[in-house]
Amino acid sequence: MTNTQDVNQTPAPSASLSLLVRRLVNGDADRVFNAWTRADQIMKWWGPAHVTCPQCDVDLRVGGRYRIANLLPDGSIIWIIGQFLRVEQPNLLEYSWQSGSDPEFDPEAAQRVIVRFLAKGLKTEIVVEHKHIPDEQSRTNHNFGWLGCLDGLESFMDGKEPA
Numbered sequence: 001m002t003n004t005q006d007v008n009q010t011p012a013p014s015a016s017l018s019l020l021v022r023r024l025v026n027g028d029a030d031r032v033f034n035a036w037t038r039a040d041q042i043m044k045w046w047g048p049a050h051v052t053c054p055q056c057d058v059d060l061r062v063g064g065r066y067r068i069a070n071l072l073p074d075g076s077i078i079w080i081i082g083q084f085l086r087v088e089q090p091n092l093l094e095y096s097w098q099s100g101s102d103p104e105f106d107p108e109a110a111q112r113v114i115v116r117f118l119a120k121g122l123k124t125e126i127v128v129e130h131k132h133i134p135d136e137q138s139r140t141n142h143n144f145g146w147l148g149c150l151d152g153l154e155s156f157m158d159g160k161e162p163a
Helices: 029-037 037-043 138-158
Strands: 002-009 017-026 056-057 065-071 077-088 092-100 113-122 121-133
Touching: 017 029, 017 138, 029 037, 029 092, 029 113, 029 121, 029 138, 037 077, 121 138
Parallel strands: none
Antiparallel strands: 002 017, 017 121, 056 065, 065 077, 077 092, 092 113, 113 121
């Protein structure tokens, strides 16, 4: 398992925070891209430990939207919603990101996520850049979430049930 993370601060003008996580997983870029963008596959690996994904909708096209349910151990659901800004299969995705118990889509208030899928022979390096994070606590939470999601994806790509 390769797991590195960089946490850095994005400079002004927004003075918001950014997060960068990366992971090398088994599978070519097409297969990994599909695991990241097909609802039936996302539901099998998404979420950090003790969080599952009981519902996911993906309209994979520029301007298309997505919704991912995060079922927490206490039974509550946090929704992640957004809109695809760039879709360059199998190399890159960029999308807006909002979360909450029932968030309303607001493209002006949304955070941004850029995911790169870098072919490395029979493996793919996934680089997730999460931008416009409002505060340190949110960045810490996103770091935990992304690392957990990458753990689940790594297990899924290895043909194992995510923990």
